[in-house]
Amino acid sequence: MLSFFLLILIYTCIYALMAIGQNVITGYTGMLSMCQAGFFAIGSYATAILTTKLGWTFWETLPVSVVVSALFGFLIGLPTLRLKGDYLAIATLGFGEIVRNVLNNWDSLTKGPMGIQNIPMATIFGKKINPYTKVGFLILCIVFLVIAYLLFQRLARSRMGRALEAIREDEIAAASTGINVTKYKVVAFMLGAGVAGIAGSLQAVFSLSVTPGTYTFMVSVMVLCMVVLGGMGNFMAAILGSFIIQLISYFPQLTGLSSVFPPQFKQVLFGLILVVMMIWRPQGIMGRKEHLYGKERKGGKQ
Amino acid sequence: MNGLTLGGIYALIALGYTMVYGILKFINFAHGDILMVGAYIGLFTYNALRGSAPLGAWTVTSFFIAMIVAMIACGFLGVVIERVAYKPLRHAARLAPLLSAIGVSFMLSNSAAWAFGTQSRKFNYPFDNTPINIHGVIITPHQILILAVAAIMMVALALFVDKTRMGKAMRATSIDQDTAMLMGISVDKVISLTFAIGSALAATGGILISLDFKAYPSMGMMTGLKAFVAAVVGGIGNIQGAMLGGIILGLLETFGVAVLGIPTGMKDTIAFGVLILILLIKPEGILGHAEKEKV
Amino acid sequence: MILLNTEGLTREFGGILAVSNVDFEVEQGLITGLIGPNGAGKTTLFNNMTGLDVPTSGKVHFDGKDITGMPAWKICRLGIARTFQNIRLFKELTVTENIMLGCHFKTGKDPMKGRFANAFRSYFRLQSEEDDLYAKALHWMEFFNLTDFRHELAKNLPYGHQRELEIARAMASGPKLLFLDEPAAGMNPQETEQLMETICRIRDEGVTVVLIEHDMRLVMNICDSITVLNYGQKIAVGTPNEIKSNPQVIEAYLGKEEA
Numbered sequence: 001m002l003s004f005f006l007l008i009l010i011y012t013c014i015y016a017l018m019a020i021g022q023n024v025i026t027g028y029t030g031m032l033s034m035c036q037a038g039f040f041a042i043g044s045y046a047t048a049i050l051t052t053k054l055g056w057t058f059w060e061t062l063p064v065s066v067v068v069s070a071l072f073g074f075l076i077g078l079p080t081l082r083l084k085g086d087y088l089a090i091a092t093l094g095f096g097e098i099v100r101n102v103l104n105n106w107d108s109l110t111k112g113p114m115g116i117q118n119i120p121m122a123t124i125f126g127k128k129i130n131p132y133t134k135v136g137f138l139i140l141c142i143v144f145l146v147i148a149y150l151l152f153q154r155l156a157r158s159r160m161g162r163a164l165e166a167i168r169e170d171e172i173a174a175a176s177t178g179i180n181v182t183k184y185k186v187v188a189f190m191l192g193a194g195v196a197g198i199a200g201s202l203q204a205v206f207s208l209s210v211t212p213g214t215y216t217f218m219v220s221v222m223v224l225c226m227v228v229l230g231g232m233g234n235f236m237a238a239i240l241g242s243f244i245i246q247l248i249s250y251f252p253q254l255t256g257l258s259s260v261f262p263p264q265f266k267q268v269l270f271g272l273i274l275v276v277m278m279i280w281r282p283q284g285i286m287g288r289k290e291h292l293y294g295k296e297r298k299g300g301k302q
Numbered sequence: 303m304n305g306l307t308l309g310g311i312y313a314l315i316a317l318g319y320t321m322v323y324g325i326l327k328f329i330n331f332a333h334g335d336i337l338m339v340g341a342y343i344g345l346f347t348y349n350a351l352r353g354s355a356p357l358g359a360w361t362v363t364s365f366f367i368a369m370i371v372a373m374i375a376c377g378f379l380g381v382v383i384e385r386v387a388y389k390p391l392r393h394a395a396r397l398a399p400l401l402s403a404i405g406v407s408f409m410l411s412n413s414a415a416w417a418f419g420t421q422s423r424k425f426n427y428p429f430d431n432t433p434i435n436i437h438g439v440i441i442t443p444h445q446i447l448i449l450a451v452a453a454i455m456m457v458a459l460a461l462f463v464d465k466t467r468m469g470k471a472m473r474a475t476s477i478d479q480d481t482a483m484l485m486g487i488s489v490d491k492v493i494s495l496t497f498a499i500g501s502a503l504a505a506t507g508g509i510l511i512s513l514d515f516k517a518y519p520s521m522g523m524m525t526g527l528k529a530f531v532a533a534v535v536g537g538i539g540n541i542q543g544a545m546l547g548g549i550i551l552g553l554l555e556t557f558g559v560a561v562l563g564i565p566t567g568m569k570d571t572i573a574f575g576v577l578i579l580i581l582l583i584k585p586e587g588i589l590g591h592a593e594k595e596k597v
Numbered sequence: 598m599i600l601l602n603t604e605g606l607t608r609e610f611g612g613i614l615a616v617s618n619v620d621f622e623v624e625q626g627l628i629t630g631l632i633g634p635n636g637a638g639k640t641t642l643f644n645n646m647t648g649l650d651v652p653t654s655g656k657v658h659f660d661g662k663d664i665t666g667m668p669a670w671k672i673c674r675l676g677i678a679r680t681f682q683n684i685r686l687f688k689e690l691t692v693t694e695n696i697m698l699g700c701h702f703k704t705g706k707d708p709m710k711g712r713f714a715n716a717f718r719s720y721f722r723l724q725s726e727e728d729d730l731y732a733k734a735l736h737w738m739e740f741f742n743l744t745d746f747r748h749e750l751a752k753n754l755p756y757g758h759q760r761e762l763e764i765a766r767a768m769a770s771g772p773k774l775l776f777l778d779e780p781a782a783g784m785n786p787q788e789t790e791q792l793m794e795t796i797c798r799i800r801d802e803g804v805t806v807v808l809i810e811h812d813m814r815l816v817m818n819i820c821d822s823i824t825v826l827n828y829g830q831k832i833a834v835g836t837p838n839e840i841k842s843n844p845q846v847i848e849a850y851l852g853k854e855e856a
Contacts, residue, residue: 032397034404079582085396086329087581089404090530094574101571157727159701166687166698173685176647178673178702178770217523221408228401267412274405278398279390288689290748 006134008250010206012243013141017199019226019238020152021192026224027232028161029188030168032089035076035096036223039069039193041103041215043200048116048210049109058122058205062198069197070190077189081182096220103212115211122205131206141202145239148195152235155191156289164188165233218267222249225270228277231284240286245270307445309552310452314507315529316536316544317459318380318500324476324539325496326392331403332383333504334526335410336376338519340505341512342418344372345425357430365428369509373502380501381494389490407522414519422518425509448510455503456545462499463541472496476539528555528573535580537590546588551576600625600774600805601646601677606655608641608829615641617829618655623774628796628806630820632813632840634849638829639809640682643776647679648672660773674702678767679776682809684759688752692743692762695751696734699769703733733769741765741795757788761795768799775799777808781815793819817841825849 018036025033046068047061076095080088103110110116121128122140129136155161163184166174175181204210222245230241247254248269252261277284315337322330351364387406391399433442463469475482475492483489508517511525528551536547551573558572580587601623608616616638623629631639644650646657648669656665664672678699687695738744741761746754751762760780767775777796781789793815800806810816816823817837825833825840827849833840840846 026397030397032400079578082585083581085400086323087534087585089331089400090329090527091578091581093527094577098571098574101568105568159726159730162690162694162698163701165690165694166701169687169689170685172649172669173681173687174698175669176649176673176679176681176685177698177766178670179698180668180670221404224401224404262416264412264416268409268416271405271408271410271412274408275387275402276405278394278402278405279387282394282398290691 003134006138008246010138010141012246013145014199014202016145016239016242017148018196018223019242020148020235021195022223022227023235023238024188025192027227028164029185032085033092034089034220035092036196037215037219038096038099039072039196040200041099042069042072043197044204044210045110047201047204048119051120052116062201065197065201066194070194073190073193074186077186081185096217100212100215113212115209117209119204119208137206149235221270225273229273229284231286233288234286237284237286305553305556307448308556309549310448311507311511312529312532312551313545313548314452314455314503316533316548318504319530319533320538320541320544321496321500325493328399332406332410335407335522336380336501337504337508337525338414338522339379340372340376341508341517343375344368344509345423345517347371361428369506372505372509376505377498377502380497384494384497411519411522420519422516424516425512427513444513451506524570531573531577534587537587540589543587543589598625601659604656606645607653608645609653614829619831621824623805623807625805627821628800628819630816630823631807631809632816632823633826637826639826640778643778647677647776673770676773678770678772680763680767680778680780682778684763686751686759686763690751692749692751693734693747695762695766696737696769697730699766700730700733737765737769756783772804774805779809781810781812789815
């Protein structure tokens, strides 16, 4: 039972990384991207291929994973700039599906539908981080999550965070205020993609195998749900959202009622969450974090 | 299934997207799943009515009855979805109705999987589908059916939009909602009617396509997405555009596989490729007008 | 000294000349009015001078530079700021944040570089940059009497204050030239009176102002020079008194007198 709960925590961390990325793209910048699964996959496969074919260590693959995912974030971000919300959503959906399709068909590189097996475990100071015992792996995930959270929190509180929100609120006004909208949008995409790539690398050394079937549109929807549920524009909320969605996801197994609930139960619930949250509480459970400035930041709100 | 017939089906479904977008400037993500529901309702109704009768007049009749039942049911479903999941968000932030639509889509497709299982179901032809030779053109009754149904529906819709009072109200609302309201047009009714018609047409498309490609819970997403691409290609918000776009996409898809040799596994990517191309070259579509945001 | 001028600016939309061969001049330190009947092309001219639209032909010069076709964000950084006919505020952000965004590009280096390094190495430097921006924002809030509202979301402000906030945001970018598009729209006489005072105070700060307005009392009262557009063409330019009695201007607004 404890082991199972640790599993949920590990997935919370991995998905929280993706949710943080989604938050930058959608929560802050207002772009409805539906392809976090695609960047997730790219990160996973980058690590998988480099460790199995070239014998790299997990740590060595990390920068590659980030760079390649961010690069795809750039490639997706640039052409979609002109697109309005609805079209952007569909275009990114398409991208996610194309990634999965390519991974499925490019046998020579990705071994097709079978995927890549026997990925070596990550090691630190010579000791293996064993996903089966989970505790060590969970610590690894938490470290990544904390670092990501701190970095992105700082981003949120900076001019860049404000600029992204300005773009979300009114692009034309933002441009007239001296914000290079194009640059910021693309960078937002790259940041969101990069952090999803890291999540992917972690996933690869956790399940020790990667198959295209894991990186479906549903993963993107789950991540979206996490951000919507927790609260857009709030990184702590993204982590909370991840935890809740993972709990829902594993609820049947947690309560031992797997036979009662069909596998589609959680998916119907995710859809319902999206609809209900939008109508009832669009700001999410935690809402947008209010920033205080100057003296008030130090002394509390006057 | 050749390019023209596939295109006809895409056109039927694309009309739903384009009409809703024309009025609400909103892409109904769940539209594809409505066609899936239509396919299933049609399938079950047909099987129930048909019993074990041999192929003949009764099967054909029960097929058309099933189609009408599905159309009505989906029309109703479309209206309900609009009222429950979209109407409350009409004045909310840009992203809200989109996310809601994604949620509805997810709920529909997964509920269907829950209820009917993920295996695809065969929808048997209500007639003998051996190809006929008409003046040297080899065509199956199914293809004739599709062309006939698509043509009739599109002509009916065009006449409705053009000649009837309600049709005029729809056009007025899509041009300027506020003014339409001031003219006494019940915008709510117009929107409901738009969803009803679009959903009914989608049901038809769903039934016709499942005759060849079977019915399965996730058919909505792929087919719906392609129909959406068709709507964009033709010019979203434009009814003739949807018809034109549908036919073009149908032709491109069959052309791509047959002539360019694109493997069938990657067939779906043709639609995405076309989408990216049109969005880069002429995002307003072939028959569309560039919409400039007023500053 | 001429701070901004256009040379033969033309903007065509599918056969219609929204702006036709306009030579528009703005003298530094003055308040210039741009008037004309609805549809005369005033906002289009604004858009073409502020980088939100690209002219079909002609040029725009600002402060000795050719800014024709430059994107809006670059033009802003050169010293032009503007407000909008329909008020474009960042609705879900607070008053403070709206104004801090006005000073977005004002401090130090581009924050895009080393943003991650910033998180660790220069935490304190980034923080002092933020405090700096906040201090600037406070200054403008005081100028426009918005200090009490600083924690309020922009969308919750009363209409008159929303207009002021938009101007405050524009001023926060430290422009040399401020474009105001119908700032008095929807205002009652008292609010308009206050607006006139505000615009004069802005002028006294050394900022050149150009405004589009339909409120003739405001225009005639505070503008030093007025340019009149009709059907995309410049039909008159001069002092308020000259414009008041210009027969072509009168005709444009009231129609031709019966012979």
